[in-house]
Amino acid sequence: MTNASNAAPAAAQGGRKFGDVILDLQNISLRFGGVKALTDISFNIREHEVRAIIGPNGAGKSSMLNVINGVYHPQEGKIMFRGQERKKMEPHMAAKQGIARTFQNIALFKGMSVLDNIMTGRNLRMKCNLFQQALWIGAARNEEIAHREKVEEIVDFLEIQHIRKTAVGALPYGLQKRVDLGRALAMEPEILLLDEPMAGMNVEEKQDMCRFILDISDQFGTTIVLIEHDMGVVMDISDRVVVLDYGKKIGDGTPDEVRNNQDVINAYLGSGH
């Protein structure tokens, strides 16, 4: 895990090749009334990379993710997705384009089992209509089974076979985080947004989660955008890092560049007076 940070961004570990810019955020500004959440932020995300967004509390990291997947609509700025300007869109439309996310405060469907939670992630790919489903005739049943097979692959991947029938509300925190990741993975996304996937975990759980993130990147080639507070983790697994503070971008580059950036050091450690 440690040598990733030393590699140049163009040729990271495991022979992964970065593709073109998949998502380009240009001069994004977001305000809630008089509160400026984001001010004039530009950065891009390349295919297949692990892109981290870091910053102190209240820096606007989660707002940034919410802008990317259409929950918030920035007042200014352009979002280019695969070279085309993205018009104002609702979250379910972003989902359709292949953007999935996990949540900082786990937002699982508490009354449903682990399998059902992950199955909801397949929803966009299920085409049978209400009547076919109500009658449970051939097409609907086959579709259900085909997607169940996909979901089982994810269950295997995340090593949660033993809890697949358990209601999510009854699971410990670390496993809930894993199911949250599974649900996002079930969408087979092009871009996966992870909002503090390791918050509140112990060292062992963090290591597991890091392994899953890197495996996702390696095996599926998914582009990953990651918010995380654990600097060790960020510096180890990410290819490029963007640093926000008070809604402004103060640094952008490889982990090493960011680590040595004076503005970043000031933001985290305070500037000398």
Added chain:
Amino acid sequence: MIYRENGQFKTSYLADQQIFTIAQDKWFVLGLIAFAAIGVPFLADEYLFRAVLIPFLVLALAALGVNLLVGYCGQITLGAGAFMAIGAYAAYNFMVRVDGMPLVLAMLLGGVAAAGFGILFGIPSLRVRGLYLAVATLAAQFLCDWAFLRIGWFTNNSASGSVSVAKLEAFGWVINTPVEKYLFCLIFVVVFALLAKNMTRASIGRQWMAIRDMDVAAEVIGIRPMYAKLSAFAVSSFFIGVAGALWGFVHLGSWEPAAFSVDRSFQLLFMVIIGGMGSIMGSFFGAAFIVILPIFLNQFLPFLGGLVGVTVSTAGISHAEFIIFGSLIIFFLIVEPHGLARLWSIAKQKLRLWPFPH
């Protein structure tokens, strides 16, 4: 001891997605349905059919509809009575105005009309939720009470304001006796329960539950809230509308708007809460509790009084009935807020392990 799944291995996802994954459950429910269809007609008398079994079946169907909306999709409704009324009056109008309209088709069209109104009154759910939504759906109730009382067209300008259905016939089967009416209702209930179960285990059911549990996350993974909520309103109202048509045509025979008052809406909502939200089985438990318990108390209290040598007056019985019924509701909600269905599944869980505690 008998209730064990030992040795029942599943080798395909199809087997794992059955309605009853434990063979004993499947045989129990199939046996219950067979008993209801074959055994009950021999055992029950006319009073039991008229006063208990037919109302139980019809209200269970309505409660099932309410449960799809309230229990599965998390949208509170107080307009169930109104949708029953729409189903009943729409079916009535199809029967009266269209020559040769088959009974079953008229009832299903009544359900479709109710579904249409359900979508209309479901639109507020896109903006408001919880108690506010309940109040918005209450508007449907008052609108219907008014419309069916005041607008003559709906009742075919009947002078008394009440409407009646002369003859019930489906596919050449004349439905006259209470037993036939009971079987007719039973067929509807079994078919609709199966449809409901299929929907709740398929993608649409997961969409509803996702909206219920966490609507922001649901939208982020690509569920359209408008489609999920309005489809829940439509399906739920369809079920309730068909139940309303059954209530009017089969149970009452002739009826007035008062048959579908706001009391009915509350009654159905209570059935769902007591029976178990988000459970098909719970709808039946709730309907049984609310329909059968008062009748049971009514019969049982004089008997109890007789035992200790006290003659209980009729007024006394009905008062006691209210008191006991009310306290039982409170008791069950404290013991198990998730309803009788949860008690049922806990009992099954314990039975699987019996005689061991763990």
